[in-house]
Amino acid sequence: MTDAVSWYCALVVVALILVGALRETYHAYEPITRGKQLLDRPCDEIYVVGEGETLNTIGEKCGDPFIVEQNPHIHDPDDVFPGLVIKITPWKPQKSY
Numbered sequence: 001m002t003d004a005v006s007w008y009c010a011l012v013v014v015a016l017i018l019v020g021a022l023r024e025t026y027h028a029y030e031p032i033t034r035g036k037q038l039l040d041r042p043c044d045e046i047y048v049v050g051e052g053e054t055l056n057t058i059g060e061k062c063g064d065p066f067i068v069e070q071n072p073h074i075h076d077p078d079d080v081f082p083g084l085v086i087k088i089t090p091w092k093p094q095k096s097y
Helices: 002-028 055-062
Strands: 046-048 085-087
């Protein structure tokens, strides 16, 4: 009898571990939504520069090639430091008709 109870407990523990692993995997790939609108922007409008980032890498990552023009407080594009707050405006080319 005790062997059967031990096996039952072991099966329950394995099932709980599998359910937890599947739930973590499922939530990791959910798209970000606000209401019914899908947010496909790679960066927020207000961006805080991280360690080792440059305006060029941020521009490529966020889709904003005009970071310096949008942020008049940046006087020297080479003087970017961690913690600097910048405005990001993703740029999408106009469709030509």
